Amino acid sequence: MKEDTVLKIKDLVVEFDTEHGRVRAVDHVDFELEKGRILGIAGESGCGKSVTALSIIRLLPKPVSRVAQGQILFQGQDLLTRPVHEMHRIRGRKIAMIFQEPMTALNPVHTAGRQMKEVFSLHFPGMTAADRQARSMEMLERVGIPDPGRVMNKYPHQLSGGIRQRVMIAMALSCEPDILIADEPTTALDVTIQAQILELIKDLQKRSGMSIVLITHDLGVIAENCDHVAVMYAGQIVETADVRGLFKHPLHPYTRGLLVSIPSLARHSKTRLPTIDGSVPDLSHMPGGCRFADRCPDVIDICRTQVPQLKSVGKGRKAACHLIPVDPDQKKY
Numbered sequence: 001m002k003e004d005t006v007l008k009i010k011d012l013v014v015e016f017d018t019e020h021g022r023v024r025a026v027d028h029v030d031f032e033l034e035k036g037r038i039l040g041i042a043g044e045s046g047c048g049k050s051v052t053a054l055s056i057i058r059l060l061p062k063p064v065s066r067v068a069q070g071q072i073l074f075q076g077q078d079l080l081t082r083p084v085h086e087m088h089r090i091r092g093r094k095i096a097m098i099f100q101e102p103m104t105a106l107n108p109v110h111t112a113g114r115q116m117k118e119v120f121s122l123h124f125p126g127m128t129a130a131d132r133q134a135r136s137m138e139m140l141e142r143v144g145i146p147d148p149g150r151v152m153n154k155y156p157h158q159l160s161g162g163i164r165q166r167v168m169i170a171m172a173l174s175c176e177p178d179i180l181i182a183d184e185p186t187t188a189l190d191v192t193i194q195a196q197i198l199e200l201i202k203d204l205q206k207r208s209g210m211s212i213v214l215i216t217h218d219l220g221v222i223a224e225n226c227d228h229v230a231v232m233y234a235g236q237i238v239e240t241a242d243v244r245g246l247f248k249h250p251l252h253p254y255t256r257g258l259l260v261s262i263p264s265l266a267r268h269s270k271t272r273l274p275t276i277d278g279s280v281p282d283l284s285h286m287p288g289g290c291r292f293a294d295r296c297p298d299v300i301d302i303c304r305t306q307v308p309q310l311k312s313v314g315k316g317r318k319a320a321c322h323l324i325p326v327d328p329d330q331k332k333y
Contacts, residue, residue, distance in 0.1 A: 006178055006211050007033040007056070012070035014051050014060065023283040025051045027235040029070075030310065033179065038205065038212040040226035040243070042219055042258070046280055048235040049215045050100060053181045056213075057091045074179070093123045096172040097181040098165075105168055106156040112167050113152030116140070119174045139170040144200060162193040169200065176208055183215045198225055219258055223247055228316075231255050234280055234291040237310060239319045251319040253296045290322070298323055 014026035026048045033039045041049050054060050056072055058079065072079040074095065079087065099105040107115055116136035120127050127135070133152075140148035143166045156164055165185065172180060182201060186194035202225055205212055214226055222229050222243060229246050231239045231254065239252040250256045257276040278295040281287055287294065293303040302322050310320040 004035045005032050006035050006075060007213075008071075008073040009052070009056070010071040010073065012052065012055060012072065013068040014048075014055055014065060015068045016065045018064075018284065020284040024068075024286075025065075025235055025283060026055065029232075029235075029237055031230045031237060031240060033211050033213060034228075035211055036205075036209045037227045038202075038214055038225055040214045040216065040222040040229040041232060042216060042222050042229055043232035044217060044280055047232040049232055050183055052232075053097065053183050053213065053215055056181065057095055057097055058087055059091075059097075089123070092119060092172075092177070093175040094177055095179045095181065096175065096177040098168050098172050098183060098185045100184045100187055103161055103164065106164055108156050111153055111155055112159065116152065116167070116171055116174070119171055123175050135174070136170075139174050140167070142204070143167075143170045143173070144196070145170075161189050162196070165189060165193070165197055166200070169197070169204075173204060173208075177210060179211050179213065180205070181213045181215070184217075185214075186216075186221070201225075219247075219262055231258070234286070235283065236291065236320065237318075238292070238321070239317075240310075241317045245314075245317060251313060251317070251324050252292075252321050253298050253323075254292050257295075290320075 009029055009031050012026055012029040013024060015022050015024050029048070029052060031039065041052065043049055051060070055067055056079065060067070067080055070080070074090070079090070082090070106112065113133075113136060116139065117132040120132040120135055136152065137148045140151060145151050145163060145166055151159065151163060151167065159167070169185070180201075185201065186197050189197065198221065201212065214221070216222060226243050228240070228242050230237050231246075231252065233254050239246070239250070239255050246255065247259065250259055254276070257274075260274045261276065263273060276295055281291055281294070287304070289305045290296070290303040290308050293299050296303065300322065306322070308320040308322050310318050313319050313324055
C-alpha cells in the first residue's frame with residue numbers, strides 16, 4: 001500500500017440472501033483513497049455504491065448479507081478482521097459517514113442536541129456534560145447553522161431538510177475523522193441547498209485535511225468536487241481515472257453514455273436528450289460476459305461471452321472493456 005493511501009479496497013465481494021437465492025451486489029471491487037483527497041464513486045441506482053460504503057464501516061444488514069471475499073485496509077489494518085469492540089471505536093471517530101436521506105437519517109424521538117451529544121458520550125466518555133453541550137454547539141456553528149441553541153432543542157421533524165443535513169454533517173465531523181463517507185449527501189434537497197452542502201463539505205475537508213469518499217449518481221457533482229472517480233455498473237467498477245482525464249477522454253462505453261446524457265446549455269433548444277437504452281441487469285440473472293453488453297452501442301461477440309477485466313490503460317487509469325487498448329491514445333472514441 002502506498003504511503004499516502006489511507007484506505008484500500010481489495011477484491012471486495014458482498015453477497016445477499018434473497019428469495020431468488022444468493023445474489024452478488026458488489027463483485028470484485030478494488031480502489032484506493034489517498035490522504036487529503038476526494039474520491040467520487042458514480043453510477044446508477046442499484047449499482048453497489050452504498051453497499052460498498054456500508055461494507056467499509058461494517059454496517060451491512062445481518063444476517064442477510066456477508067462479505068464473501070476481499071480486504072478493507074485502513075491505515076494498513078484489515079477492518080474485516082477487527083473485533084466488534086474495535087470497530088465501535090473506529091466507526092464514527094476514525095471513519096464517519098453521512099447517510100443517505102437526511103429526512104430519515106436522524107432518530108425522530110430524540111432532539112438534535114441529544115443526538116449530537118451522544119457522539120461525544122460514545123467516543124469521549126470522560127467529557128463532562130457541559131463540555132459535550134459546548135462542543136455540540138460549536139460543531140453546529142461550524143457547519144453554518146445560525147442559531148445552534150434553538151436547533152439543539154428541536155426534534156428532526158421540526159427542522160428543514162437542509163438543517164437536518166447540516167446536523168448530520170456536524171455529527172459525522174464531531175470526532176474529526178480521517179475519512180468521511182458521504183453517501184448521496186444532497187439527496188432530496190433543493191438545488192440551492194445542495195450547492196451549500198457540497199461547498200461546506202469541501203471547505204471542511206480543506207481545513208481538516210481529511211479524505212472523502214463521495215457517492216453520487218450526479219456527474220456534475222463529481223466534476224465540481226472530486227480529485228479521482230470510480231464508475232460502477234452492476235456491482236463492478238468499470239473505469240477509474242482522475243476527474244479531468246475522465247471528463248476529457250472517457251474510455252468505457254458506459255461512462256461515455258453517462259456523460260452525453262447530462263443536459264447542456266450548449267445544445268440547441270428542444271434537442272432530444274441522449275439516453276442509455278435498456279436497464280441495469282437483474283442481480284439474480286447476470287449475463288455471462290460484460291454486464292453492459294445488452295446496452296452497449298459498441299458491443300462485439302466477445303463481450304457476450306467473456307467478462308472484461310479491469311486493466312491499466314494509461315497513467316493512473318483503469319477500464320474494463322474488450323474494446324479499450326492498453327494505450328488509450330491508439331484509439332480515440
